[in-house]
Amino acid sequence: MAIIGTANDTIVLLRDSDRGGPQSNDYKQGDIVQVFSGTEGVTLPPAEPFYLVLVTDLLFADALAYQAAAYNPDGALINKRIFSINLKRIPKAYKDLLTAQRWFTVPWSAISEYVESKLG
Amino acid sequence: MTTRYVDVDAEVGGNGTTADLTGANCAYKSLNIAEAAIGATLSEPHEIICGSAHANHTADTTAVTFSGTTTSAANYIDVYVSSGARHAGVWSASKYRLIVSAGYAGVVVLAESYVRLRYLQITNTSSNANYGVDAGNGGSSVGMLCDSCLITVPDGNVGQGIYLYTTGSATLRNSIVYGCYSHGVNTKYSTSVIENCTSCGNGGSGFLQGSSGSLAIKNCYAGGNTGADFSGTMTDTTCASEDGTKGSTVAYSTSAGAYFTNITGGSEDFHIGASSELIGAGTDLSGSFTLDIDGETRPTGAGTWDIGADEYVAGGGVSVLPSTGVVTATGKTPSILQNFRIAVGLAALSLVGYAPTVAINQIVTPAVGALTVAGSAPTVALTDHKVIQPSVGQLNIVGFTSTVDVTDHKSAQPGLATLSLSGLAPTIQVSDHKTIPVSLGVLDLTGYAPSIGIGVNITPDVGSLTVAGFAPVVSTTDHKTVSPAVGSLTLAGFVPVVSATGHKTITPGVGLLTVAGFVPAVSASEAKGITRLFTMLHGGTRNLKAIDASTRAYNPIAANVRELDILL
16 A cells, blocks of 8 residues: 655654664654655555554645755764654644654645753 | 665665665665764674665765774774675766765765775866875774775865865875875875885876875875875885876876776776786785786786786686686676686686676686576576586576577587576577487477577486476477487477477387477478377377378388387
8 A cells, every 4th residue: 555645745753752772863753754745655554663644735845855864064963853843742643643653644634733852 | 693685776765774665665865874873882893785786876975974983993883885886997877976066075984993995986066176095184094995996086175185184194095096086095104015006197196195194105096196106205116107196107197107998088998908017017916915906816826916006917807716616797798708718716707697608719618517597688608618527516597588599519518417598588609519428317398489500419417307488499400310318308388399390209208208389399301210100188198100201101100119118
């Protein structure tokens, strides 16, 4: 089964849980691991340790910035990913979908307020 | 060993447990995702195989940082490209490659120990690029291996190929770093070993060692760099450079010194030519490794190893040596263009692709277990090929328009167990072919329009000749004999035809000639002797005679043909 997205949509791959210790600069739950065009096709349900979100009305070209890592000026890694979707804050209906099927579809206007930056 | 697969052409969301492109078990869509799925602690080696054996791989465009996993010397991460998706020592835009725009960062960042990178193509395309492989700035080069990689960082903020500014014991081997904005390889603090690497055409140094740490560098070449080819404190063994900073002085050139294939920016090919001064100038390191960047075996013994990532092989192609177990070439147009010998003891030789070619001028010698050429238009061209020797177990040619062209081929020798061609229009052209001799076990052509054109003889003891398909043809112009002891000649298909113009005899001892299909025909003009010709028509038996078209007379049908069955 594949999500039928369009060129106006973006597939967002998230970590479903933390990796590494609490002080680690590694992936945390909700981190945007990678983004894809809505036309890439997906296999559902996504495998652990990932969730998928099909974000409608978000262009892939615009979404690319949300998979960026953070480095200090001399090149040392600060965080593997700057941006995450705060899965604790999203509406319960979406949480239930993640629990039940590990993915959901949402318009950008409805999810953008839960996208957070670790750089403040 | 845990194994996971990466293929950029796979669907999003697979679990990476197979190389499939679709389905829940399909490959991960990027190396970055494969890394993100590794657990926090390894209890066994974890290998990540990039690219499966399909054509035209899409580039992997996401940077990857290896961190967050506890590894050890025994429980390492091994990232390598599958043989079907691997470069051949020169950058390939159809094989697995990391093409990443990583501003102020690296494409592959090592922030944990014991990571191996093999057969990768890596470029950082950002105008603010820092590195190709980065094990600096808090990263780790402990237990790092970078083997048979192609790395270029043509622009950037820092713009270096490999950056090892960390304590650790890195090994770089068989890799080529070229065309970088700044240094090719930059090491400091680490205890690094660099073996048989090539670093050329960089805006800084080829190999740079900082003021601390140690670097042992062996069999390496640097040339065409804006900075010193070798710079800093290092222990060098049989190296060479354009500027003489380490080892012997060898020109960075396609027509002198190194004799590289191409040093033009954007088209670099650092395979060395037959006259290269790098040939045989290295130290035998076969105690550590035995292959070069494109998988060719380096010889053993003093004065045999070449300097740099490429080991020169005569003929420039696959070296098929005695006792090679299996040789398999895949791709769009896999070719073997060796002039001399596919030697004894080759268990199997397989070419699979769109238009595979075997052009062999001299000898496919005894004891080749099986020669398989498969694809859309496979060809075996054996011009002036003296012999397909005894004991070739099997020659299989499978494809759309498979052809065996054995012009002036004196003999397919005894002992060829099976010759099979299948496909749309398999053909055997055996002009002036004196004999398909004794003891050919089976000759099968199966396909849409198989054809056998045989000038002279199919000699005794051919066990079985089968031509099957839509319109099979046996054309035996001036064919003197399909001689005694042909066990069975069978044509089956929609419109099978036996055309035996000028065919003097289908001689005694033909056990059974069967022509079956929608409109079978036997045309035996001037057939001097076919006796007792039978057809099975609705269960009946009819006595037929061959008609001479010119005289409209019935010709006699010779003795001893036991049966000719035409089944309608």
